[in-house]
Amino acid sequence: MLTVEKIGGTSMSQFQDVMQNIIKGNRKGDELYNRIFVVSAYNNVTNWLLEHKKTGEPGIYNKFLNGEDYSIALDQFCQRLLLINDGFADYGLDLKEARDFIRFRVDQAKTLLYSLGKVLASGYVNRTDIHLAAREILASIGEAHSGWNSVNILNNNGINARFIDLCGFNDNEPLTIDERIHKEFKDIDFSKVLCIVTGYTKGTEGIMRAFDRGYSEVTFSKIAVEVKADEAVIHKEYHLSSADPKIVGVENSIPVGHTNYIIADQLADIGMEAIHPKAAKPLELAGIDIRIKNTFEPDHPGTIISRDYISPEPRVEIVSGSRKVIAIEVHDPMMVGEVGFDSKIMSYFIKYNVSYILKSTNANSITMVVWDNENSKSLINILKDVFYKVTAKPMAIVCVMGTNIALPGFLYRASQALYEKGINIESFAQSMMQVNMQFVIVREHYEDAVIALNEALCKKPNEN
Template sequence: MAQHTVEKIGGTSIARTDTMLDNVLIAGRSGSDLYNRIFVVSAYAGITDALLEHKKTGESGVYALYADSESDWAWGDALSEARSKMFAVNAEIFGDGTARTVADNFVKERVDGVRDCLIDLQRLCASGHFQIRDHLMTVREMLASLGEAHSAHNTALLLRENGIRARFVDLTGWRQDEDLPDFNTAVDQAFASVDLETELPIVTGYCRCRESLVRSYDRGYTEVTMSKVAVRTGAAEAIIHKEFNLSSADPKLVGADKVRTIRTTNYDVADQLSNIGMEAIHPSAAKGLRQSGIPLRVRNAFEPADPGAAIREDADAAEPGVEIVAGRKTVYALEVYEPDMVGVKGYDAAILSSLKRHRVHIMAKSSNANTITHYLHGSPKAVRRVERDLGSEFPGARISTRTVALVSAIGRNIAKPGMLVAALQALEEAGVEPLAIHDLMRKVDLQIVVNQEDHDAAIKALHKGLVEDSVANDTLKQAA
């Protein structure tokens, strides 16, 4: 049997169904060439926002409304609105006809089932013997699964309408009464009867299992599911179809004529990108692929002829140099200054405990004799809670938070002589004053903290100084 690929299509891409059919799902294939592929699909763009909460604005969706009120019916209205959005997607994809009816009936059955569960849970908790907060994570998982099941079911149905033997692989555990399986078992059971040579599996991005994917990975669970399916089925390659190429910087910011498309890099670089929120792949998903020796390819779904970027564990750099310059514009610098810290243990442990409790991500950290600074990504509310915790824990400390930006120059090997000097010179020429610099002995990234308003200018300057000018100099040397 030919080795297969496992491919993930994101929500923004799968929403452009006709393009995905032409560029990815079918892409001119016929006969046996259509198979030996597995697709894991995300919910359509905007659906998970409606079911949970808006990822960027925080606007309440069904889950947030349900969690905030045990009796208010606002969540019910929001669920009806989410169902209407799903129906609208169905209408756009299938028009009128039998397939549309099948798609709508699937949504109605799932949404009505979830609504009944949530009403019953409210009634149960009204007695006072049960607390709704004890069940909120289960509610969140159930709501998240709706969007994933909707898109996977639609995609399989659409492919069958096009004469392809597509199979809807539902990992959501809907209406399953047996004991909750572990992640490995759930995937193994789902694929036990699948014939990859004659069937095209379309898999839900959410898997109901003992590990609780939403609790563990929040909104990054689809890529984790993709990775697990690739590992458990022994895939030759994992592929993520995105809306862009993996490039040396954001072409909208730096200029499409100035960026370089990344063709090969390694999982180390992918990890550094994840750290600043520019994910090529979720770090937990990358871990499974890396440990199993499965390469990852990141492709632009809208440029089917482009081979994309290959990410492999063994892809060492031929020459030292920066490959990617990227950053995060909103970072919270949490500084704990305590003169009595010198020679005393426990301060860092207490800070880390609070950050973990409030699920705040650490992007970088620095310390000296009496000051510890963490550069954080998280909600403003969570960061304020950390501040309050630490204020109570260390009443004599001066605790402050300011909003900054963090920009990173990343590469498989950036141990190039004069790299730091070149970076500082590029920033100086652009009029950007660094607030802090993190240059580790293991030369895979150079992190520079700048004022938030200098984020864009810093990326442009570093890209010019460390990528564009470096490439030009290397070209001149080769010509000479």
């Protein structure tokens, strides 16, 4: 059995647990192999390089964009990486070799950025392309650092591990991401060597440009498809749970156990961090199951995402959502009975490259929920110019999902749970497939809504 396994940044920061729980476990001899590990940068490292994923606080990339001194910032960043290294000395990291590797890599990045700055100054090139190239170079440092360290630690612990560096720092081959992955993996005997692969892959399309943050899961899914893995495993700090453990508390969140790719799509659509939206689809198409495991509970089988699973008993599997959405309502008294009115609205969505998460209509108005970002704001401005009455409000969306909830009572229980917390449902949608009930609520109520729905629908009656 060949598995491809991704280790998230939070878990990587506790590599001693990764090595003990995930890589070694109870395995002996050859059982250690036939496993490919795709690693993320240690917790926060990509945030320092680019910008904070949650707060948007600018990182080194912003200095390059503004023509500020990124060189000193990179030196300070390198010092922070060396401090991270110090924490792994007790587990076998050779500090001198590790320091030489990362210093050299950061210096190479500096040289590349310096050259990009010069090209930019010439004034002959597209600024955006140069900026995006700088973003790629910076991002790749994080995974090169954690990947190299991991191989060094494993080798020093008697495990035959090989560093597969997909960052392409030392080659100028114009390969796409898929071509690079194919080239790197085609001649490896996985039964003899444990591969540690950078979650960053260099490719002509640009992994940041094409997939943006969380790109390690994209590398991971592409590798799993390339090597025809039997299973694709994601190791995270939490189980995939009935609701975000950070909101409801670990003690109140129940591991999902089993779900299907239809639910994975719903999660991806609302930007749930547990899996990158672009990572699941190739695995689904290749017929590869995903297993999401908790790094710190190695004996728990985790959650399986497979194609055909339907829960044997009717139950809500996950409550999830986002507080970073805007509800747009287009109202026009002339809409009633007018065939194709919606297509006029959609033509602006296409023009501004905005995808909607929910749509709900009545005789003369259409409500759509979109991400709260710059594209959506530009879209709203133009809709206000063109249509009779357009209202846009910052909102939250909370979704109640399950593979077997197409039965009377689930919607009743969900709306009752919201009612009991005094939460009004501003808009609502559910497709006939009945796998996802979407509630639009005011933002201040988001956490309370998740807690109430998890409590009412996911916990068993005898659980406290």
